[in-house]
Amino acid sequence: MAWIQLRLNATADTAETISDHLMELGAASVTFLDAQDTPVFEPAPGETRLWGDTDVVGLFDAITEMEPVIAELKTLPELAEQMTYKVEALEDKDWEREWMDSFHPMKFGNRLWICPSWREAPEPDAVNVLLDPGLAFGTGTHPTTALCLTWLDGLDLADKQVVDFGCGSGILAIAAIKLGAQEVIGLDIDPQALTASADNAQRNGIEDKLTVYLPKDQPENLQADVVVANILAGPLRELAPVISGLVKPGGQLALSGLLQEQAEELRAIYGEYFELNPTAIDGDWCRLDGIKR
Structure with a gap:
């Protein structure tokens, strides 16, 4: 398969936001490179540029019309x-294999490891989640996922029912089960996410404890002891009554996928239903969590 590579010069402060926009515009993958090590931009004669320290590289299918992508980025x-x-056009390579080679085991909290299914777990006796995200979001590398994994690791999930709202690859749902949850229900609007979650559950030998649904098919009057929703600020705002309704009185909720500047608005909305803890922050991203009144 042929590919087109779009390389943008950025700074450490802006690279993550640019990466998110590239994914929204259809990039198959995004990587960061040290701009000092990859001098690919040639200044025009007589031109002096103040370079950023990071190159953000988006990989697009060769049939992608790049002019609209570039026009959108310029805004x-x-x-x-x-x-x-x-x-630039790229030679055909096994990009999936290259991505697999760069996905390493990661530790969250005191006992939880997220391990690529094709690598050996560093601590065999720890709580290990074997993951192959497939076409769905969620490897643990993004701060929003990391914030949720760390939160789950700090809970007592024994005999608890958990809902993973926007389950993606199933990483949070499977982590909850590995950390002691009795049952987890995964909800997602993307059928590919349900497939990825189910496949990863089977890979971890816990498929009997995870059930996945499209929202239209979920059980009526569903309520759980713990709900985690790692999506985006817009859906979190619009679906606040729905998400809050999934939590039992006295149950716990975690919300992520929001930037620091979006936190106060979401705190005001969910503060009507929950006693919220101080905002947890990782770089530009944050997590809200609390207990339902």
Whole structure:
């Protein structure tokens, strides 16, 4: 399969936001490179540029029309002053294999490891989740997922029912089961996410404890002891009554997928239903969590 690579010069402060926009615009993958080690941008004669320290590289299917992608990127505040980029065709390679080689085991909290299914677990006696995300979001590498995994690791989930709202690859659902949850229900609007979650549950030998549904098919009057929703600020805002209704009185909720500047608005909305803890922060991203009144 042929590919097109779009490389943008950025800074450490803007790279993550640019990466998110590239994924929204259809990039199959996004990687960060040290700009000092990859001098691919040639200044025009007589031009002096102040380079950022990071190159953000998006990989697109070769049939992608790049002009609309570039036009959309030029509207971003992070790129408004000067957008320096390079578009190039790439030779056909096994990009999935290259991505697999860069996905390493990661530890969250005191006992939880997320391990690629094709690698050996560093601590065989720890709580290990074997993961192959397939086409769904969620490897643990993004701060929003990491914040939720750390939160789950700190809970007593023994005999608890958990709902993973927007389950993606199933990483949070499977972690909850491995950490002691009796039953987990995964909800997602994407059928590919349900497939990925079910496959990963089987890979971890806990498929009997995870059930996945499209929202239209979920059980009536569903309520759980613990609910985690790692999606985006917009859906968290719009679906606040739905998500809050999934938590039993006295149950616990964690919300992520939101930027720090979005936290106060979401705190005000969910504060009507929950006693919220201080906001947990990881870089530009954060997590809200609390107990339902």
